[in-house]
Amino acid sequence: MSKFLGKIHYWLFDKIAWFESLEQEIIDWGKGKSDLSMLQWEKEAIEKFGAPVGRVALEDVIDTSNIHGWLQDKINRAELRQAFIITKVIDSPNGENYKEDLKNIYKSQGTEAGAKHKGEYALETPDEIFNVINNYILEGMPCDRVNEVSENTKDVFSWFATTCLHTQYWNQVQGNVSNFYALREEWTRAFVEALSEEYAYEVKDENGHRLNTIYRK
Structure with missing residues (x-):
């Protein structure tokens, strides 16, 4: 590990890699649809927002003189590419029908990731599940601290983004x-x-916020 890099930087880089893998799954799916211009959209997304980082060693690509800025930049680019490609799909003539396909891509990857960690953690309380989820989903930089806990008990953990x-x-x-x-x-x-x-x-709406809840059945 580079003397300039800490565990939190690798943790965040892994989250970016996960997000990029979702992007790639959408692209691969779209290339199989004759009515979608996925090759063109992929090329345009890269021209506009830069190419994905890919599965590389963080220490081989990061700018160690600007670690925070480099990671923030990769988050921005990944979010923009995915938003661009998904919007192109949804705005296409069959976009409404393809929404279910996109949901299935997300569900499939969620199932795969969850199954990978099954039995790995004690999960005695729902907040422990939130911590595992947070190893995947991108919600800005750790310093952004946008998530605020609404309820935290042995049976219910709920939060919303400020x-x-x-x-x-x-x-x-x-x-x-x-x-x-x-x-x-x-x-x-x-x-x-x-x-x-x-x-x-x-998830439900509460006073204009999307309240996320993990609860014991």
Whole structure:
């Protein structure tokens, strides 16, 4: 490990890699649809926002003179590429029909990730599940601290974001950020169900906030 890099930097880089893997799954799926210009959209996304980092060693690619800025830049680019590609799919003539396909991609990856960690943690309380989820989902930089806990008991853990970090990216590509949340909810629900049969996940609107809840069944 580089003397300039800590565990938190590798942890965040892994989250970026996970997000990019979702992007690639969407692209691979879209290339199989004759009515989608996925090759063109992929090329355009890279031209506009830069190429994915890919599966490389962090210490081989990061700018150690600007660690925070480099990681933030990779988050920005990954979010923009994915928002751009998803928006292109949804805005296509068959976009409404393809929403279910996109949800299934997210669900499939959520199930795979949750199953990978099944039995790895004690999971005695629902907040422990949230901590595992947080090893995957991108919610800005750790210093952003956008998630605020609403309830934390032995049976219920709920939280909401004090601000939406994703709207800026979706607005930039003329997309609707509600599509992002709909897809991420599918991933999270599938992840929780695959991780433990004892818990479930739901989202509801509360005073204008998306209240996320993991609860014991």
